[in-house]
Amino acid sequence: MTKKKKKDRFLSEARIGFLGLTDGNQPYVVPLNFVWLRGSIYFHGAENGRKIELMKDNANACFTVCNEYGTLTDPVPAHTDTAYMSVMLFGKAVPVADLDEATEAMQYMLDKYVPGYYNRPLSKQHIEKYRSSFGSAAPSTAWIRLISRQRKMRLIRPKPFIPGGGLVKAKQLLTFLLVRRICPMPSSKLY
Secondary structure (H helix, E strand, C coil), X not given: CCXXXXXXXXXXXXXXXXXXXXXXXXXXXXXXXXXXXXXEEEEEEECCCHHHHHHXXXXXXXXXXXXXXXXXXXXXXXXXXXXXXXXXXXXXXXECCCHHHHHHHHHHHHHHHCCCCCCCCCCHHHHHHCCCCCCCCCCCEEEEEEEEEEEEEEEECCCCEECCCEECCHHHHHHHHHHHHHCCCCCCCEC
16 A cells, blocks of 8 residues: 555544644634545534634644554563554645535534434535534634644564564554554553
């Protein structure tokens, strides 16, 4: 699998991302549900509020997604490590004004977070009327697209000590970790 396909798959499957903005000279980071669609991150929220105001003042943003695969221990404490993958996207956060685009993004979000729950496609009228389910005072919801101009991917795959197995190759490690997630087994060396 190419590096780009790995990034696309990772961003399509990840469930939470962290939007980084600036508030004057202070960082402001908020966790969000999101979808990765045609090379951009889409998310939504109240049309008014701190996040929207910060994006109006400075549209430059960073979006980070990370997934931990496990802690890897070693008889030498300094060699204990964590296996993880992360992607950082840098770009401009822009409002989505097109109703068709916002409807498509919301449909992708529903399919991602509650697959099969709704028995028919989302209508444009729903997006036009949508109000936050958490009682936001905002009259409507804003859809935002982060147009990525730069992506950085980091996959940490240390060579751990696994009891009875010695040092293993990175592919074997990831297979072991995935199997361990599906079929947990006791181990004092891999948590």
